Amino acid sequence: MSTDLEGLFAAFNAMIGRSSMTDAEFGETFRRTMAALVRFDYVVVFAYRGKERPIDLYSTFDPEEHVVFVTLYQAGPYLLDPFYHTARSRREGVLRMRELAPDRFFSSEYYRTYYVQTGLAEEIGFFVNVDEDITVVLSLMRREQTGVFPPAEFLTLKKVEPLVANMVRHYWASLAPRFDAQLTAGGRSRRRQGQSEALAPAEAVWRDLNLTSRETAIVELVLQGHSSESIGLKLNISTGTVKVHRRNVYRKLGISSQTQLLSLYLKNLA
Structure with a gap:
């Protein structure tokens, strides 16, 4: 135009x-x-x-x-x-x-x-x-x-x-004061719910799902749309190791698909 x-x-x-x-x-x-x-x-x-x-x-x-x-x-x-x-x-x-x-x-x-x-x-x-x-x-x-x-x-x-x-x-x-005010309001809400004030929303999800730090990193990348090969390159591990961790996460969470993984993630996030 x-x-x-x-x-x-x-x-x-x-x-x-x-x-x-x-x-x-x-x-x-x-x-x-x-x-x-x-x-x-x-x-x-x-x-x-x-x-x-x-x-x-x-x-x-x-x-x-x-x-x-x-x-x-x-x-x-x-x-x-x-x-x-x-x-x-x-x-x-x-x-x-x-x-x-x-x-x-x-x-x-x-x-x-x-x-x-x-x-x-x-x-x-x-x-x-x-x-x-x-x-x-x-x-x-x-x-x-x-x-x-x-x-x-x-x-x-x-x-x-x-x-x-x-x-x-x-x-x-x-804009910093507006983020600070949002954090303060969120902290009050989490305290009312008996949750930790220090944890960010995504971190609270992984804590509640009892995933290790390595499993957490891999699951986050899976949900973002990275392939096993891409995840391996980012985390400096082999593609096979990534797949093993993914299988372990699915077994730990009692799921069998990325659809269920995302559903569980969003449910716990909410």
């Missing part, structure tokens, strides 16, 4: 003289800027810090879509999301989901059970590191009917990335 200069200038004009913006105001400014440059169907912005529940800063979903893309995602599936793991690694830039996904992601149970509900053809994210070990990811999504981003539009997004990064660091520079 051709650049909409009128729309682009209008988006820039909204920022002139503004030392601060609300989440909705900055999110809308970002949406209008991107809409002047490329075609997309949805925008969603999450902030990530460690293994903590991501904070949703802005999105363009209707109420029904919001349940799938935000509410369900924050309830636990984010822990298996390639964008989440890329944010945790503190990688920056404009990145495609398909470039970040593990080798078996698109045949994984997570993909079939959760991600396929989104009906997306492609997702591209601006990964921006801010203070306090926080990464903000601004995602542009295209539905299957729209198709993937053409190479020319992806190149445009790469060119505008420095501007987006500077905007994010200016207008979303103080």
